[in-house]
Amino acid sequence: MTVESTAARKPRRSAGTKRTSAGSTPDTAGAGPELVQLLTPEGKRVKNADYDKYVADVTPDELRGLYRDMVLTRRFDAEATSLxxxxxxxxWASLLGQEAAQIGSGRALRDDDYVFPTYRxxxxxxxxxVDPTNLLGMFRGVNNGGWDPNSNNFHLYTIVLGSQTLHATGYAMGVSKDGADSAVLAYFGDGASSQGDVNESFVFSAVYNAPVVFFCQNNQWAISEPIEKQTRVPLYQRARGFGFPGVRVDGNDVLACLAVTRAALERARHGEGPTLVEAFTYRMAAHTTSDDPTRYRRDAExxxxxxxDPILRLRAYLENEGHADxxxxxxxxxxxxxxxxxxxxVVRAMPVPEHMAIFDNVYADGHALVDExxxxxxxxxxxxxxxxxx
Structure with a gap:
């Protein structure tokens, strides 16, 4: 298996309904000026007057670093899927296809910024x-997270959809009260955008001018529900109704994700409040390993x-510019x-989880229902x- 493979078999031909909503397909969504893009799928550099300055200092060595990050992250993800x-x-919840959105936004952070993730x-x-093997203990059932959130300013994974955006907002409100100039980055998906918690966090962050960036990875599918079942307008436009800016970025363009997230974090640090970033990308694999995407989406999509592919895109750019041999x-x-x-x-050396331990520590004292x-x-x-x- 090569490091650039999609690490997944192509699904069987599905008889699913063709999606026709405006903005929901790859062709229509990426065609308009509303999408920030700095690298085309062919690896050609595109100028952008608003965002070029945020990546003007990126060196060839740093570009190679972004490529390395994406390749190794994909490899880790493929290994976890196989395990x-x-x-x-x-x-396991795969990130296959979303490497650029995550690496670009992740590398935009400062050490003193704080991250509230989902589970992907x-x-x-x-x-x-964070040691990648620490992520796997929770999915093996041998720990409740595996890392100290304050050691890396990276909170534990959150399974409950959307709740981490409220945690991020509250934390950001505290940051502003402390007079710090750090920022908070909260991740969620297109499906979670329909959750009340997410919308409540928008309200609080706007009213209190919290230094938080909401980073929505719109991978087109909330398990088996397509994006047109979540919204009638592009997700980033929702921010306008709450009183803060939103921007849609090409989520398969690591350079654009880096630039847009840097800009949003800079706004937050300068007391200009929250920003909603919609990274328009695609979930190449199943929602989790318990899901079968061939039942609801088409091969052609x-x-x-x-x-x-975000990795092939950056490789083409590196080769075209002579930045990598x-x-x-x-x-x-x-x-x-x-x-x-x-x-x-490491995973095979981890202990076998004790099945009955799931009933321990649910309540401080005994509980009849848990006993039953x-x-x-x-x-x-x-x-x-x-x-x-x-």
Whole structure:
């Protein structure tokens, strides 16, 4: 497997309904001036009067670093998917196709900024220096997170949709009260944009001028619900109704994501309040490993987005500009394989989760319903071995 592969089989031909809503397909959404783009899918540099200044200082070495980040993040993600299929993880939420959105925004942060992720921000965790193997303990069921949030200013993963945006807003309000000039970055998806928590966080952040950037990775599908079931207008335009700016960026363009996020974070640090960034991208894999996307989306849609692959896009630019040679890509391939081997070894050395532990520490004292559920689950487990329920 090469480091640039999509690391997933192409789905079977689906009989799903063709999507026709304006702004919901790759062609219509990327055609208008509302989309900030600095690199075309062919790897050509596009000038932008508003955002060029935010990446003017990016050196060839830093561009290679962005490419390395995306390649290694994809490799880690592919390894985690394989480990789940082998029974080593209970579940995995892949970021395949969203590397540019996560690496671009993640590298825009300062060390003193604080991040509130969902459960898919593996690339952002990488940028914040979180050991990627620490992400896997939760998905194996052996810990509740695996890292100290304050060590990297990267909060624990949040499974409850949208709740992290309220946490981020409250934290940002505190930052402003403390007189600090740091900013807060909150991630969520297009599906979570329909949650009340997200809209409430918009209200509070606007009224209190909180230094927070809301980064929505619009990957087109909230599990099996397409984006047109979430909104009748582009998501970034919602910010206007709450009294702060919104911008849509090409989520497969790492340079544009870096520039737009830097601009939004700068606004926040200068006391100009929140910004909503909509990274228009695509979820190449399943929602999680328990999902089957072939049941609800078309092969042709994925194929259109494969042509916009964020890693291939930056590689084309690096090669066109002479910023990377064959030796660089070969060394990165070797590093990628070593990372995959390391991840496999660490996960397989983790303890096997104790199934009954899920019922511990639910309440400080005993609870009749939990006791009943524990007994039922113990009987269910015993049915596979012929033993007695604990």
């Amino acid at each position: 789940q299929r082998q029974g080593e993880l209970g579940l 921000e593996h690339g952002v965790a990488w940028c914040r220096g 994925r194929e259109e987005w494969e042509a916009k 064959a030796a660089f890509f070969e060394e990165l391939e070797t590093e990628s394989e070593a990372l995959g081997k390391h991840v496999r070894e 559920e524990r007994a039922q689950f113990a009987a269910y487990q015993a049915s596979f071995t012929g033993g007695e329920a604990e």
